[in-house]
Amino acid sequence: MIIKINRNGNYQTYEINNIEDRTTILEVLEQIKNYQDPSLSYRAQCRASICGTCAVKVNSQTVLACKTKVKDLAVNDEIVIEPLSNMPVIKDLVVDHDEFLNKLKKAKAWLIPKEPFEKVYPEDLATYDRETDCILCGICYSVCPAFTNDKDFGGPINFVKIFRFWKDKNDALNDERIQTAAENNITSCIHCKYCTFSCPKQIPVEEDILQLEFYGKQKGIIKKQEDFGFNFGFGF
Ligand code: FES
Known part of the structure; x- marks a missing residue:
């Protein structure tokens, strides 16, 4: 699976091969941060659709990363993850509230x-x-x-x-x-x-x-x- 992430205007590409049916967008971000690129920034806390911090755009749909499964939004084995609109970007997927x-x-x-x-x-x-x-x-x-x-x-x-x-x-x-x-x-x-x-x-x-x-x-x-x-x- 190809993961493209909008990082302050530039799209950086990552590849992850162990995506399962239940894998969430948040788990993908964690894999990238933990094993490929520790400089990636995003917000998440509860992992249970309660705290509201993990919202991002995925293939143009705005969703909670912890609630959304990759397989539900992937197109041609690829997803594009971007920060929310209507708010200034602080870094990568972190926006100013x-x-x-x-x-x-x-x-x-x-x-x-x-x-x-x-x-x-x-x-x-x-x-x-x-x-x-x-x-x-x-x-x-x-x-x-x-x-x-x-x-x-x-x-x-x-x-x-x-x-x-x-x-x-x-x-x-x-x-x-x-x-x-x-x-x-x-x-x-x-x-x-x-x-x-x-x-x-x-x-x-x-x-x-x-x-x-x-x-x-x-x-x-x-x-x-x-x-x-x-x-x-x-x-x-
Ligand atoms: S991590 Fe709390 S709503 Fe997603």
């Missing part, structure tokens, strides 16, 4: 507890259970084309977090969360659904953005596109 973490701060992506605390029942949790699975891997952020038109767009990950806490009855901000979505330029989303299709936790990211936008526009918290002189035909 600062911008997207700063945007999470701007989105207040944490619970602001309400007093007194209310019991949460299964039917309450069901409204945001999927969103609690977000591992901050940055895959949705890296595949999002909306930054081309608006570099201040919060990015899909922010709206997943805003949605999750907006739905939580123990969060004190309630509809202030919608105002936060507006301040993070939610209307710059072009609804391409790349975020939903690429999320390794199957979170319905674009659907969450639609719900936030719909509610915000109904309540007058988010301006409708017509108010800006545009209409993309979404009917709200």
Whole structure:
């Protein structure tokens, strides 16, 4: 198997001969680092799809390296591994998360507890259970084309977090969360659904953005596109 890795703009080629059906992209990177080239840099910690640090592009698909089997993405016995898009590269496959973490701060992506605390029942949790699975891997952020038109767009990950806490009855901000979505330029989303299709936790990211936008526009918290002189035909 030929493995090509984008190392700061140059593609370096390695060959690995003991690929099995269960071999993951992360195991390939470890083999290269341990036995061929100790200078190769990448991120990984949990090896179990939990920490979200190992996201990379493989043959143009953005995936978790520890969860993805080589055989599922190889074409003609070859894979090309590249760093995530939409984030500056620090070295090889290691990208700088600062911008997207700063945007999470701007989105207040944490619970602001309400007093007194209310019991949460299964039917309450069901409204945001999927969103609690977000591992901050940055895959949705890296595949999002909306930054081309608006570099201040919060990015899909922010709206997943805003949605999750907006739905939580123990969060004190309630509809202030919608105002936060507006301040993070939610209307710059072009609804391409790349975020939903690429999320390794199957979170319905674009659907969450639609719900936030719909509610915000109904309540007058988010301006409708017509108010800006545009209409993309979404009917709200
Ligand atoms: S190493 Fe933690 S998600 Fe892959």
